[in-house]
Amino acid sequence: MIKLMELEWRKLERKKVIGELIIYWAILTFLPTFFLKVVFADLPTADFNQSYSNAMALMLPIQMGFVMFGASLINHVFIEEYKNKTIALSFGYPISRKRLVTAKAMFIVSAVFICTVISFALAGIATYALDRALGVIAGEPSLADIAVYAFRAIIHSLVVALSSLIPLFCFGLWRRAVVPTVIFAVAIIQLPTLLNLIQISVNPDAMYATLCLLGLVSAYLSVLTVNTLGDL
Structure with missing residues (x-):
C-alpha cells in the first residue's frame, strides 16, 4: 500500500502541488494574527486576544482551510x-481497483494530515513571534497551553484530513466535477458560520466527529462502487 501511495506522489504535477501548498501555508500561517490584530481588535464581544488559551479557539478552525487542499488533491488524483x-x-x-482507490484515498488523507500538522506548527510559531512584536495577545503561553495546542493540532489535523474526503465519492468518482468539489470543500470550511447564520447551535466536537464520519463513509462508498462506475 505504501508503494502505491508513493506512486500517486510520483504521478502528480509536483511543482504545481507544492506551489499550491506554499500558498496555503503562507496564508494560514499569518491569518490568526491578522484576525487578532485587525478583524477582532475593536469587537468587544471577541475575547480571542485575552489569553493564549482563548486564541486557540480561533487558531484551530482556521486550519480547516486545508480541506481546500484536499479538494485539490481529489482533482489531481482522481478527476484529472x-x-x-x-x-x-x-x-x-x-x-484490484478497490486496492488502488484505497491507496489513492490514503494518499490524500496522509498528505492533508501531514501538511496540516506543519501548518499548525508554522501558525503557532508565527503567532507567538508576531505577538512578541505587536502585542496582540495578553499574557504569555504556559506549558499547559503549548501542550494543549500540540495535542489539539494533531487531533484537528486528522479531522481536516478525513473531512477532505467528503466530496470524494459524489464529485470525485461519480460526477468527476472539479467546481462542485471545490464548492463543497468551501461549504465544509464555512459550516460553523452557516450554522450560526441559520441559528443552529451545534457542539463543535460533535460537528467535527460527524465530518470525520462522513469522510470515512465517502471513502468507503468510493472503494465499494469503483468497479461499477466505469473508466470514462
Whole structure:
C-alpha cells in the first residue's frame, strides 16, 4: 500500500502541488494574527486576544482551510485521471481497483494530515513571534497551553484530513466535477458560520466527529462502487 501511495506522489504535477501548498501555508500561517490584530481588535464581544488559551479557539478552525487542499488533491488524483483517461491505465495494473482507490484515498488523507500538522506548527510559531512584536495577545503561553495546542493540532489535523474526503465519492468518482468539489470543500470550511447564520447551535466536537464520519463513509462508498462506475 505504501508503494502505491508513493506512486500517486510520483504521478502528480509536483511543482504545481507544492506551489499550491506554499500558498496555503503562507496564508494560514499569518491569518490568526491578522484576525487578532485587525478583524477582532475593536469587537468587544471577541475575547480571542485575552489569553493564549482563548486564541486557540480561533487558531484551530482556521486550519480547516486545508480541506481546500484536499479538494485539490481529489482533482489531481482522481478527476484529472478520469478526464485524461489515464485512470484506465492504472486500472490495468494487476491490482484490484478497490486496492488502488484505497491507496489513492490514503494518499490524500496522509498528505492533508501531514501538511496540516506543519501548518499548525508554522501558525503557532508565527503567532507567538508576531505577538512578541505587536502585542496582540495578553499574557504569555504556559506549558499547559503549548501542550494543549500540540495535542489539539494533531487531533484537528486528522479531522481536516478525513473531512477532505467528503466530496470524494459524489464529485470525485461519480460526477468527476472539479467546481462542485471545490464548492463543497468551501461549504465544509464555512459550516460553523452557516450554522450560526441559520441559528443552529451545534457542539463543535460533535460537528467535527460527524465530518470525520462522513469522510470515512465517502471513502468507503468510493472503494465499494469503483468497479461499477466505469473508466470514462
